Amino acid sequence: MKTFHQTMALAACFATIMAIEPARSDEILVSAAASLTDAFNDIGKAYSAAHPGTVVRFNYGASGALQQQIMLGAPVDVFASASPKEMDALDAAKRLDPGTRVNFAGNRLVLIVPSGGAATHWADLRAPSVRRIAISNPDSVPSGRYAKETLTKRGLWTAVEPKMVLGENVRQTLTYVAGGNVDAGIVFATDAQIEKRRVKIVDEAATGKDHSAIVYPVAVITRSPNSSGARQFVSFLITPAAQAILERYGFARSAGSSAIKPGLSVPHRKPIVRSSASKR
Amino acid sequence: MAFNSSTLSPLWLSLQVASSAMMLIFPMGLLAAWWLAHGRDFPGKGVVETLLMLPLVLPPTVVGFYLLLLLGRGTALGQWLNDSVGLRLLFTWQGAAIAASVMALPLFIRTATAGFATVERELLEVGRTLGASEIALLQHVIVPMSYRGLLAALALAFARALGEFGATLMVAGSIPGRTQTLPLALYAAVQAGRDREAVAYTVLLSVVAFVVLGSVGLYEKRIAAGRAER
Numbered sequence: 001m002k003t004f005h006q007t008m009a010l011a012a013c014f015a016t017i018m019a020i021e022p023a024r025s026d027e028i029l030v031s032a033a034a035s036l037t038d039a040f041n042d043i044g045k046a047y048s049a050a051h052p053g054t055v056v057r058f059n060y061g062a063s064g065a066l067q068q069q070i071m072l073g074a075p076v077d078v079f080a081s082a083s084p085k086e087m088d089a090l091d092a093a094k095r096l097d098p099g100t101r102v103n104f105a106g107n108r109l110v111l112i113v114p115s116g117g118a119a120t121h122w123a124d125l126r127a128p129s130v131r132r133i134a135i136s137n138p139d140s141v142p143s144g145r146y147a148k149e150t151l152t153k154r155g156l157w158t159a160v161e162p163k164m165v166l167g168e169n170v171r172q173t174l175t176y177v178a179g180g181n182v183d184a185g186i187v188f189a190t191d192a193q194i195e196k197r198r199v200k201i202v203d204e205a206a207t208g209k210d211h212s213a214i215v216y217p218v219a220v221i222t223r224s225p226n227s228s229g230a231r232q233f234v235s236f237l238i239t240p241a242a243q244a245i246l247e248r249y250g251f252a253r254s255a256g257s258s259a260i261k262p263g264l265s266v267p268h269r270k271p272i273v274r275s276s277a278s279k280r
Numbered sequence: 281m282a283f284n285s286s287t288l289s290p291l292w293l294s295l296q297v298a299s300s301a302m303m304l305i306f307p308m309g310l311l312a313a314w315w316l317a318h319g320r321d322f323p324g325k326g327v328v329e330t331l332l333m334l335p336l337v338l339p340p341t342v343v344g345f346y347l348l349l350l351l352g353r354g355t356a357l358g359q360w361l362n363d364s365v366g367l368r369l370l371f372t373w374q375g376a377a378i379a380a381s382v383m384a385l386p387l388f389i390r391t392a393t394a395g396f397a398t399v400e401r402e403l404l405e406v407g408r409t410l411g412a413s414e415i416a417l418l419q420h421v422i423v424p425m426s427y428r429g430l431l432a433a434l435a436l437a438f439a440r441a442l443g444e445f446g447a448t449l450m451v452a453g454s455i456p457g458r459t460q461t462l463p464l465a466l467y468a469a470v471q472a473g474r475d476r477e478a479v480a481y482t483v484l485l486s487v488v489a490f491v492v493l494g495s496v497g498l499y500e501k502r503i504a505a506g507r508a509e510r
Binding site: 069073 | 353368370453
């Protein structure tokens with residue numbers, strides 16, 4: 001019987017553990033594109049330093065997967081996407097807090113090989129020596145979609161499609177290349193920079209010619225559990241301090257301006273964001 | 281190795297999720313197991329039994345998708361649960377606990393049924409004819425004879441809940457600090473190429489599995505020894 005009582009005591013402990021509620025009101029949950037991982041980790045620290053007592057949690061993943069989670073009702077405060085498509089879909093579904101959407105960064109798409117890899121430019125992807133190419137899944141990952149656009153524009157897609165290995169987010173694609181498990185890969189320039197020692201950038205896609213401009217929009221999600229914190233975090237992203245961190249990781253300041261829709265473009269120094277989206 | 285507060289947070293979360301799952305499973309599983317071991321046969325019992333055991337063989341993603349339909353706003357039932365009942369379980373640790381419960385329930389029922397089967401019906405009937413109350417029977421016959429089996433059931437279900445991946449990913453996502461349990465943290469670490477972290481999680485999960493399985497093995501040996509004595 002002694003063991004039985006011990007079991008009951010253990011069950012009581014479990015009940016106590018269960019009662020601990022991890023979500024707090026001074027927390028901001030940010031769902032962000034995987035390519036933002038390192039920059040946002042730093043920005044989160046800078047934000048917490050400027051707002052003591054506030055914890056910023058990040059949920060990194062493929063922008064498309066994060067969009068789906070929000071559609072299904074994930075309790076997210078802020079969404080930062082690697083492309084406008086996911087944000088547009090959430091906007092159409094009325095999941096964005098009107099007037100909070102803003103473009104805060106830009107990026108470039110590059111062709112990488114494992115250090116010591118043979119390919120040196122886009123056309124080399126046809127070569128038989130390049131047996132496997134990693135891109136991200138174009139259905140749910142922006143970098144994969146831009147990669148497919150680029151390969152299609154360059155007339156390579158049908159030739160290289162059988163060689164494709166699909167990553168579920170851009171960092172997985174990067175890992176495939178860095179580990180030397182594929183012969184080439186297509187990721188954002190900022191991702192390639194993270195694995196400087198193990199991957200080599202050999203070619204770059206031409207923005208506007210190969211693919212549409214790579215713009216990162218961010219917005220507060222409707223029914224955000226911490227909407228005031230969310231708004232503050234979004235405003236923080238366009239402050240010089242946050243922009244400097246993004247720049248350090250290789251992101252462009254608010255992207256190629258020609259591609260930004262009028263009214264959505266962001267003044268760097270103005271603290272709160274005005275956009276056409278607010279006047280629906 | 282890479283153990284620090286941020287790599288250990290998935291461990292605490294996993295323990296919280298798996299323990300909560302046990303609280304959900306225990307009452308339900310006990311009733312179901314007792315009924316399967318000692319309940320009266322009726323047409324369709326086999327069907328109910330199969331339904332209860334289904335998560336044992338269904339791909340976890342299938343279970344996850346069912347739960348997504350049930351708990352999300354995609355269906356009328358889910359909408360009602362969310363908006364009228366106010367149940368917001370998707371992408372919360374409570375949602376992860378529900379996913380883990382559904383996946384671990386069959387393992388609990390199975391093992392507990394075997395435990396209850398060691399309680400011979402004749403003994404209970406003898407007890408009743410001698411005037412023992414049902415509570416006395418529970419205290420002096422049923423619990424002493426089956427608690428080892430029940431503990432084994434709990435341990436196995438706990439380990440299964442701790443290792444749940446597929447259904448949890450679909451229902452709770454993989455939100456660090458909120459729903460990213462150990463197996464999900466392992467997957468995220470591998471995806472992102474954080475190898476040291478991945479090794480740490482792998483070792484942790486393997487040790488837990490070994491300890492649980494080892495202790496269940498000990499219980500089973502004791503049960504066997506107990507039978508031999510009789």
